[in-house]
Amino acid sequence: MLKPKHFFLLPALLTLAAIILFPLVFTVRVSFSSWDVYQAGLDFIGGRNYARLFEDTRFWESLLRLSGMSLITVTLQYVLGFALALAVWKKMRGGRIFRVLFLVPMMTTPVVMSVIWRTVFHESLGPANDLLSMVGIGPVPWLSSAAGAFISVVIVEVWQWTPFMFLLLLAGLVSLPREPYLAAAIDGASPARTFWQVTFPLMAPISIGAIIIRLIEASKIMDTVYVMTSGGPGTATETPSYYIYIRGLRDFQVGYSAALSLAYLVLMIITLTIIAKVLMRFLVGKET
Amino acid sequence: MKRISSTLTIAAMLTSTAMPAAVQAEADYSKYGIAKDIPGSCSYAAIDAKDYSGQTLNVITHAIPVIGEPTALHAEQFSELTGAEVNVVHVPFGDLFQRIMIPFQSGQNAYDVLFYASLWIGDFNRFLAPVPEAYTASSGMADVTDSFKGVATWNGQMIQYPMDGDRHYLKYRTDVFDNPEMQAKFKEATGRDLAVPTTWEEYNEVASVFSGFDWDGDGELNYGSAEVAKRDDLMFSAFISRAAPYAKHPDVGGGFFFDIETMEPLINTPGFVRGLELFVEAQQAFPPGGTNFGLGDEIFSFGGGQTLMSYSWDDAFIQAQQDGSRIRNAVGAAPLPGAKQVWNRETGEWDSFDEPNRAPYMTWGWSSAVSKESENQEMAFDFLCFFSNEANTFHDLQIGRFGVNPYRDSHFDSAFWQGLGWDADVADSYVTTLSEMEDSTNRVYDLRVPGVGQFMSSMANGVAEALAGQKSPQEALDGVADEWSDIVERIGADRLREAYANVVRLEDNEG
Numbered sequence: 001m002l003k004p005k006h007f008f009l010l011p012a013l014l015t016l017a018a019i020i021l022f023p024l025v026f027t028v029r030v031s032f033s034s035w036d037v038y039q040a041g042l043d044f045i046g047g048r049n050y051a052r053l054f055e056d057t058r059f060w061e062s063l064l065r066l067s068g069m070s071l072i073t074v075t076l077q078y079v080l081g082f083a084l085a086l087a088v089w090k091k092m093r094g095g096r097i098f099r100v101l102f103l104v105p106m107m108t109t110p111v112v113m114s115v116i117w118r119t120v121f122h123e124s125l126g127p128a129n130d131l132l133s134m135v136g137i138g139p140v141p142w143l144s145s146a147a148g149a150f151i152s153v154v155i156v157e158v159w160q161w162t163p164f165m166f167l168l169l170l171a172g173l174v175s176l177p178r179e180p181y182l183a184a185a186i187d188g189a190s191p192a193r194t195f196w197q198v199t200f201p202l203m204a205p206i207s208i209g210a211i212i213i214r215l216i217e218a219s220k221i222m223d224t225v226y227v228m229t230s231g232g233p234g235t236a237t238e239t240p241s242y243y244i245y246i247r248g249l250r251d252f253q254v255g256y257s258a259a260l261s262l263a264y265l266v267l268m269i270i271t272l273t274i275i276a277k278v279l280m281r282f283l284v285g286k287e288t
Numbered sequence: 289m290k291r292i293s294s295t296l297t298i299a300a301m302l303t304s305t306a307m308p309a310a311v312q313a314e315a316d317y318s319k320y321g322i323a324k325d326i327p328g329s330c331s332y333a334a335i336d337a338k339d340y341s342g343q344t345l346n347v348i349t350h351a352i353p354v355i356g357e358p359t360a361l362h363a364e365q366f367s368e369l370t371g372a373e374v375n376v377v378h379v380p381f382g383d384l385f386q387r388i389m390i391p392f393q394s395g396q397n398a399y400d401v402l403f404y405a406s407l408w409i410g411d412f413n414r415f416l417a418p419v420p421e422a423y424t425a426s427s428g429m430a431d432v433t434d435s436f437k438g439v440a441t442w443n444g445q446m447i448q449y450p451m452d453g454d455r456h457y458l459k460y461r462t463d464v465f466d467n468p469e470m471q472a473k474f475k476e477a478t479g480r481d482l483a484v485p486t487t488w489e490e491y492n493e494v495a496s497v498f499s500g501f502d503w504d505g506d507g508e509l510n511y512g513s514a515e516v517a518k519r520d521d522l523m524f525s526a527f528i529s530r531a532a533p534y535a536k537h538p539d540v541g542g543g544f545f546f547d548i549e550t551m552e553p554l555i556n557t558p559g560f561v562r563g564l565e566l567f568v569e570a571q572q573a574f575p576p577g578g579t580n581f582g583l584g585d586e587i588f589s590f591g592g593g594q595t596l597m598s599y600s601w602d603d604a605f606i607q608a609q610q611d612g613s614r615i616r617n618a619v620g621a622a623p624l625p626g627a628k629q630v631w632n633r634e635t636g637e638w639d640s641f642d643e644p645n646r647a648p649y650m651t652w653g654w655s656s657a658v659s660k661e662s663e664n665q666e667m668a669f670d671f672l673c674f675f676s677n678e679a680n681t682f683h684d685l686q687i688g689r690f691g692v693n694p695y696r697d698s699h700f701d702s703a704f705w706q707g708l709g710w711d712a713d714v715a716d717s718y719v720t721t722l723s724e725m726e727d728s729t730n731r732v733y734d735l736r737v738p739g740v741g742q743f744m745s746s747m748a749n750g751v752a753e754a755l756a757g758q759k760s761p762q763e764a765l766d767g768v769a770d771e772w773s774d775i776v777e778r779i780g781a782d783r784l785r786e787a788y789a790n791v792v793r794l795e796d797n798e799g
């Protein structure tokens with residue numbers, strides 16, 4: 001039964017509806033319209049945009065590309081982030097300074113950093129090829145070959161977001177109980193064995209959380225691609241977010257880009273749910 | 289007596305109208321950075337006489353510096369002179385279209401004055417106020433070249449206010465072309481005399497020979513060609529420049545991108561394919577990373593002395609001619625290369641030409657307009673007229689980063705450019721190249737139709753796939769043609785045909 005106290009929830013509910021539900025519902029409605037550069041407004045064209053989406057090979061190719069890119073970047077971020085967190089956790093000399101330094105990439109603006117990295121990778125004028133030439137390595141086509149551009153984007157993503165992984169994992173390490181380590185020390189476990197049989201299992205829930213958060217963020221990669229490669233060469237680094245941006249804001253195919261966005265959202269929810277369940281089963285050993 | 293009286297009255301009227309102008313013309317406006325005010329309906333003196341106190345003008349323009357900086361400058365001046373409040377919003381190029389289009393589509397009167405890429409006229413024309421006769425009849429407008437008046441015109445009515453003129457042309461290093469040692473080197477490599485390329489095949493050959501060695505003796509490697517090849521960074525314009533002479537037959541009218549009768553895309557016909565094949569081949573003479581060059585990289589590469597040749601807008605040439613440039617007065621301008629084999633879509637055969645077929649590309653440039661919904665149209669047009677008055681334009685032309693390029697007959701005056709420190713032969717080559725494009729009868733214009741962004745984005749993607757080796761030129765352009773057919777179907781063939789007729793009229797020299 002509705003009581004006066006329930007009305008105190010109303011402001012929060014209305015805010016929620018305004019900032020989350022309305023844009024979502026509106027996007028769903030737009031996705032069933034032909035809203036584009038000439039036809040503005042919400043006509044109804046049924047599922048034509050969704051049918052078109054299934055035949056859009058460029059979109060599906062970008063999804064496949066993103067899967068590979070996310071897998072590589074998040075794996076590298078996790079491994080490096082964990083290693084750095086372990087190093088700082090062990091009270092290494094100058095640990096406090098390193099903690100701050102490690103966080104700097106994450107705190108910089110992605111667009112600005114992408115511009116700087118684009119300059120670093122500039123094949124004629126950038127320092128990357130200059131440095132490589134000093135050790136006898138010829139000019140690397142960082143941004144003008146498909147493989148080079150892909151690797152460049154991966155490098156920037158790893159550089160920028162490893163600190164985030166580091167931060168979460170360090171927080172997890174700091175909060176671990178001391179008893180299992182005392183027990184391991186009494187049993188004479190080696191550092192490696194302590195890591196694999198104590199630290200890693202204890203860190204599994206936090207690791208899964210960190211990986212899922214990073215996968216969600218990685219799936220939205222846009223600014224790095226936009227600034228560094230514009231999705232090229234060809235379509236070698238085109239991701240779904242960038243493709244949707246082109247369709248929506250460059251081509252002004254508002255209805256179609258809404259359909260792309262929703263399809264992408266649904267695919268991401270399904271994929272990330274499956275990944276989370278698989279990780280839980282293998283790392284923690286139970287269903288969520 | 290009566291006659292004398294009326295004569296005196298007319299004289300008095302003339303005096304009363306002329307006197308303030310004369311007085312104002314003598315006023316000193318040099319604090320605004322101009323050499324002197326030039327009399328006209330939108331001169332400093334004329335605008336100074338207007339009072340827009342208490343009124344507000346909202347302007348949307350490109351980010352600083354290109355067009356954005358002169359907009360801000362002249363907005364401030366206009367505000368000082370008239371008392372109007374002028375709000376200027378600067379938007380990066382990638383966002384400009386949607387920032388203008390969304391208020392238009394949603395019926396908001398967000399901006400009175402708009403600065404944007406002129407090829408968007410196909411999308412924006414429904415929302416723009418026609419330029420009143422008082423402005424179309426002004427002396428400043430009379431001096432605008434016919435081609436740029438054409439660019440501003442839609443269905444016979446001027447709806448854009450010309451304030452910039454753009455075209456693609458060839459830029460090259462005269463110090464290399466005139467160097468006997470380099471001439472000998474080229475002769476040895478090719479058996480031909482070194483000359484400014486007149487076809488794209490020659491361009492690729494010259495670029496290839498002068499790529500990968502230090503021909504200017506500065507200790508750094510040099511390369512043959514800098515081109516805008518980065519997808520989504522105006523690369524579509526570079527491709528049009530390269531394909532135009534193969535696909536634009538001087539004796540075949542009725543459409544360059546489409547057959548206007550059927551609205552069938554022509555983008556995968558042999559002329560375009562040949563242009564793309566040569567674009568792909570040209571990559572071997574690009575500097576390292578050249579396939580990822582945007583416009584800024586191209587300007588820097590040629591303007592900075594790294595490459596022998598380049599073609600695109602004025603910027604790289606102006607950059608090379610800036611004070612302090614190490615290649616100042618060592619550059620020349622020439623028409624875009626042509627083609628000796630031109631695809632005739634009427635006969636379905638290649639036609640041979642003794643003299644290369646040239647198809648100057650009057651590529652999109654900046655334009656301006658007033659919103660139909662604006663409640664301050666008179667003030668808005670006064671602002672645009674002031675922005676582009678003769679004194680301001682001569683000032684803006686001198687500053688490369690402003691992005692304002694010649695669009696009036698008076699701008700094709702070699703003496704003006706020599707006054708900026710350009711050597712006579714450099715200024716002559718620049719002025720001659722630009723002015724001769726105005727006389728061509730085989731020009732190519734942008735696809736100024738609704739959804740031009742979709743068409744160009746699709747084309748850029750196809751060209752990028754070919755440049756990256758993901759598809760052959762024919763496969764890539766077949767894919768583009770399929771996408772174009774889908775776009776035509778979605779937007780409507782009749783609607784597009786009606787809009788495209790405006791482009792075809794310009795290309796077929798029908799006004």
